[in-house]
Amino acid sequence: MPDLGKYAFEVSMAYVVSLSLLGVLVAVTLAKGRKVRAQLRAFEEARKEANEKA
Amino acid sequence: MSLWEYANPKKFMQTSAAILPYTAGLTAICLVVGLVWGFFFTPDDFRQGSTVKIIYLHVPSAMMAINIWVMMLVTSLIWLIRRHHVSVLAAKAAAPIGVVMTLIALFTGAIWGQPMWGTWWEWDPRLTSFLILFLFYLGYIALWSAIENSDTAADLTSILCLVGSVFAVLSRYAANFWNQGLHQGASLSLDKEKNVADVFYQPLLFCLAGFVLLFVTLLLLRTRTEIRTRRLLALRLRERQAA
Numbered sequence: 001m002p003d004l005g006k007y008a009f010e011v012s013m014a015y016v017v018s019l020s021l022l023g024v025l026v027a028v029t030l031a032k033g034r035k036v037r038a039q040l041r042a043f044e045e046a047r048k049e050a051n052e053k054a
Numbered sequence: 055m056s057l058w059e060y061a062n063p064k065k066f067m068q069t070s071a072a073i074l075p076y077t078a079g080l081t082a083i084c085l086v087v088g089l090v091w092g093f094f095f096t097p098d099d100f101r102q103g104s105t106v107k108i109i110y111l112h113v114p115s116a117m118m119a120i121n122i123w124v125m126m127l128v129t130s131l132i133w134l135i136r137r138h139h140v141s142v143l144a145a146k147a148a149a150p151i152g153v154v155m156t157l158i159a160l161f162t163g164a165i166w167g168q169p170m171w172g173t174w175w176e177w178d179p180r181l182t183s184f185l186i187l188f189l190f191y192l193g194y195i196a197l198w199s200a201i202e203n204s205d206t207a208a209d210l211t212s213i214l215c216l217v218g219s220v221f222a223v224l225s226r227y228a229a230n231f232w233n234q235g236l237h238q239g240a241s242l243s244l245d246k247e248k249n250v251a252d253v254f255y256q257p258l259l260f261c262l263a264g265f266v267l268l269f270v271t272l273l274l275l276r277t278r279t280e281i282r283t284r285r286l287l288a289l290r291l292r293e294r295q296a297a
Contacts, residue, residue: 002094004104007169011104014165015093018111018158025154029272033279040286
């Protein structure tokens with residue numbers, strides 16, 4: 001860890017908050033993508049099954 | 055091959071799937087190299103002390119906050135003129151990334167400003183235009199969620215994007231237009247005298263590349279999700295109409 005001197009709080013906060021915001025953005029993007037892909041796949045499979053039965 | 059082929063959702067899905075692993079890998083490399091180099095291996099500035107390390111987050115996020123709006127402007131214009139759905143879905147997908155970038159720029163600016171200027175906030179031309187840009191991003195997202203018909207939402211949000219572009223341009227050039235306020239002019243310049251010192255500039259270049267690549271990666275992922283969501287809604291609607 002570098003010596004941040006008297007501005008240690010400011011610099012650390014800038015990094016912690018910014019990287020946390022970016023982390024949340026990446027996590028939300030991946031989670032939403034996964035959820036929609038699963039929903040679409042489930043819907044298409046259900047429709048395929050219904051078509052095969054009909 | 056024409057650029058407009060990528061307006062076809064199927065072509066976009068194929069191409070983006072092939073590109074994504076590379077952009078994600080390059081993003082990780084550039085961000086890790088830039089941030090680790092900048093945070094651990096650069097000296098303190100003789101006037102600003104260790105707060106200069108905030109530059110590696112503040113400048114790239116501020117640059118992206120403005121450029122993402124410009125990208126949204128271009129894709130919104132493509133929607134208004136040529137009615138390509140993928141373009142407006144890309145604009146919709148970009149907005150939350152723009153919000154986060156603007157928020158990071160505002161937050162790191164405030165936390166950097168406090169020890170350097172003696173205040174967290176000042177109604178300075180650049181800071182104020184950035185705050186308005188942030189509100190435009192929120193308004194853009196709210197407008198998308200407020201309108202049920204997706205084509206109407208796309209039209210109205212595209213027009214909002216055109217109006218908001220004034221503030222995106224102001225955010226970039228406010229310090230030059232008014233030549234007043236606390237915020238200095240651009241940190242990066244082709245003029246070596248005005249540019250930041252090489253010792254800070256080199257890791258900053260990696261961070262800038264990392265933020266651009268992060269945006270591209272997230273944009274591709276989010277646009278793919280928007281395309282799938284649209285397809286799911288269309289299939290559900292078709293089934294409801296058939297029943």
